[in-house]
Amino acid sequence: MFILTIRNILIFLVFSQFAFGQTASISGSVSENGAVLPFVNLILKETNKGTASDQNGYFQFKNLAKGNYVIMATAIGFEPYQKTITLSEGQNLLVKIEMTAAAEALDEMVVTGTLKAVNRMESPVPVEVYSPTFLKQNPTANVFEALQNVNGVRPQINCNVCNTGDIHINGLEGPYTLVLIDGMPIVSGLGTVYGLSGIPNSLIDQIEIVKGPASTLYGSEAVGGLINIITKHAPEAPNFFVDTFGSSWGEFNLDVGTKFSVGKKTDALLGVNYFRYDNPIDNNNDNITDLTLQDRISIFQKWNLKRKNSRLFAVAGRFFYEDRWGGELQWTPKFRGGNEVYGESIYTRRWEVIGKYQLPTKEKMLLSVSYNSHHQNSVYGDIPYIADQRIGFGQLTWDKTLGKHDFLLGAAIRYNYYDDNTPATANLEDEVSIPSVFVQDELKFNSKHSLLGGLRYDYDSRHGSIFTPRGAYRYKLTDNDILRLNFGTGFRVVNLFTEDHAALTGARDVIIAEELEPERSVNFNVNYLKKIYANNGTFISFDASAFYTRFSNQILPDYDTNPNQIIYDNLKGKSVSQGISANFDLVFPNGIKFLIGATYQDVTNTENGITQEQILTESFTGTWNLSYTIRSLNLSLDYTGNLYGPMRLPLLGELDPRSEFSPTWSIQNIQFTYKGIPNFEFYGGVKNLLDWTPNRGNPFIIARANDPFDRNVQFNASGNVVPTADNPFALTFDPSYVYGPNQGIRAFFGLRYSVF
Structure with a gap:
């Protein structure tokens, strides 16, 4: 009887060890646009298992049986993440969770409207904020082009040949828009279009736009509005x-x-x-x-x-x-x-x-x-x-x-x-x-x-x-x-x-x-x-x-x-x-x-x-x-x-x-x-x-693209163009x-x- 009991115990231990060795696990990381996200809440739906990502964005669920699971991640300011996964017996599954900032994240800090960092919802001046995600949704080689998808803001090309331009806000010409970089008015006049070129989009934290005069804080040129690239x-x-x-x-x-x-x-x-x-x-x-x-x-x-x-x-x-x-x-x-x-x-x-x-x-x-x-x-x-x-x-x-x-x-x-x-x-x-x-x-x-x-x-x-x-x-x-x-x-x-x-x-x-x-x-x-x-x-x-x-x-x-x-x-x-x-x-x-x-x-x-x-x-x-x-x-x-x-x-x-x-x-x-x-x-x-x-x-x-030096354009004594057979519309070369x-x-x- 004693020998039988010992044998049963040994069999139980062997099978238990085998069973424990075959349990599965889920591990992985949580991030947003490649940046790790710590302290994100994670649960396996319809189970009692839950955890949170650590300070390095890492998480793990242990001792799981094979089967189907629904993993869900939630964090303030981000859209809920949900994914169905299937675990095989003994599998150690690696999951990478990419969170997306929620559109309702209207509580970001802004500085442009009042020259001090305030909660956007608390700012008395309306400030529009655009994140790097916005720039990625229509990739461009510069910020100037990216602004074409901002409501009320239009990049205006001023020349068909050289393609220089400026920024219009609510219909106002480019000179009425002040462009800032990190709050400094270093882009104006001659350099506006160039100041908006060449800043790597990956280095931009956010773009803040104020529509309407801001001369009280920023002086001349902030008449129609301003754009602050942070x-x-x-x-x-x-x-x-x-x-x-x-x-x-x-x-x-x-x-x-x-x-x-x-x-x-x-x-x-x-x-x-x-x-x-x-x-x-x-x-x-x-x-x-x-x-x-x-x-x-x-x-x-x-x-x-x-x-x-x-x-x-x-x-x-x-x-x-x-x-x-x-x-x-x-x-x-x-x-x-x-x-x-x-x-x-x-x-x-x-x-x-x-x-x-x-x-x-x-x-x-x-x-x-x-x-x-x-x-x-x-x-x-x-x-x-x-x-x-x-x-x-x-x-x-x-x-x-x-x-x-x-x-x-x-x-x-x-x-x-x-x-x-x-x-x-x-x-x-x-x-x-x-x-x-x-x-x-x-x-x-x-x-x-x-x-x-x-x-x-x-x-x-x-x-x-x-x-x-x-x-x-x-x-x-x-x-x-x-x-x-x-x-x-x-x-x-x-x-x-x-x-x-x-x-x-x-x-x-x-x-x-x-x-x-x-x-x-x-x-x-x-x-x-x-x-x-x-x-x-x-x-x-x-x-x-x-x-x-x-x-x-x-x-x-x-x-x-x-x-x-x-x-x-x-x-x-x-x-x-x-x-x-x-x-x-x-x-x-x-x-x-x-x-x-x-x-x-x-x-x-x-x-x-x-x-x-x-x-x-x-x-x-x-x-x-x-x-x-x-x-x-x-x-x-x-x-x-x-x-x-x-x-x-x-x-x-x-x-x-x-x-x-x-x-x-x-x-x-x-x-x-x-x-x-x-x-x-x-x-x-x-x-x-x-x-x-x-x-x-x-x-x-x-106009007159075939005669850019106006060699065949005739003028009268007053300096006005005269219609001719070669120039019936009385035009001069003009790319504007x-x-x-x-x-x-x-x-x-x-x-x-x-x-x-």
Whole structure:
């Protein structure tokens, strides 16, 4: 009996050991865009088993029997993740969980609206925020192109040949938009389009957009709105990353970067962007390149120094060089500046430095400085345009809270220098320093009501004292309903010396008909935000605004009164931009997401009782983004697009046969992204699915493309073009009739690799 019992025990132990040896397990990691996510809750549905990812994003379920399981991961600010898996006996299954930020994550921190970090929902100034995920949904070689899918924001191409451009917000021209990098106004005037090129998208933490005047905090040029590109801090960036793609047109883009430490107190971030396009294409058969050829490199580096009490000390720098040209297909560099073959060739060299230093005082005081130098060597046919622009900026702010008052006091100085080879600066460079002081107070009555007021004083030696007040009121009706009212004034000290002077023959005189006053604006904005959380996990967000901006003293150049002069004076009337804008965000628990935006606007200029629609300003816009993730296949789909209503176009005269108004047009894109291999993402798709280009419905886009040097154009004694058999429409060569990209349908493919 004893022997039998021993035998039974031995058999039991053997089978038990065998059984325990055959139990299965599930382990893996949780991440978002390659970054590990700690403390994510994980459960196996319909079991009592649960765990959480550790500080390295790792998790494990042990001692599982074979069978089917549903693993679910949840975390605040992220969409729930769910996947069905099958375990075999004794299997150790590895699962990689990729979380997606929830669309309802409206509580991110923003800094642009009030110059201090605040919760977006608590900000009295409406700020739109776009994450790196937004940039990935329609990959582009620069931020300038990426903004085409932001509601109410339109990248405007100003030249069919050289493809330079600017950013329009709510229908206002590019000079009224201030572009910031890490809160510093280093991009303006001559360098706007270049400042938005060459920053690796992988180094961008978020893009903040404020629509409406922000001159109280940011000074001149922040009249129509501002765009703040905020770069990552080194600890948040990947250890190494590569993002590269190419298109069927022959475009090639490469982003590569890394982070490293120098000692124990210094972290550094390094990124390089390289873009090349050297494949002349002429699909509209006018012998002019449809897309400017480019060879561009940008090097960006950012240093963060660790200090006591977590005080901020960061320094960043960027170097940018670009060689771009467009023109007749037979153009080569040997024709540069000559009159045999027409080409527009632009060499750009630019460097920037930014610094932020929190003073070692008990009070919260921040010193911010920036400086940039922009040199441009351009030729437009046989007309040279050589320009230098330097901008320096320094600002000291004091952030102080007293009771219910949250004060921000500041002093700033801005230095502008500009010189070119045109008659505009023949006798004197444009050089000025503008000191400023400003104060802002946000009074929080209670959790529902807050009131913000601000005032800025600038002194310009050319224009004297300039005051710009602002006000904002936030009413939190419920936790999911917010009403904002904003009032602001803006001013812009106009730099008359822009790249438009490249169109001069060199013989025109610049005439300032009167003492020019700064352009001034008054803006009103009403914003309403509504969030809805359904019981089934569906999320809905509705964000709507009504805006009104009125300009006075607007400065416009007069090329027509005297063909030998450019006459500048202030507009004797008004310019008005008004309209409504709305964004609708819808997220389903199955992974389908919709983001739809629409803007209707009316932008007019009135002088001498005559009101006219502003040129190159669309009457309505629409943007959309449809995303769907098939989690079982690690595959996501993004369908993005925009829609633009008619806009008045620049004709050359009454005989010009081109359409006075553009049609309603749309650019649409589709992309597929596969994330089934650790650290890798493969993506590809088609851009401009409809193959739309501006030449549809027009006899030509570029006037006199067959005679770019106007050799066969005849003028009368007054300097006006005379119709001839060779020139029946009385035109001169002109590439400015442009309202959209001239690049047709194309396929693209790319990959991303990140190591954290």
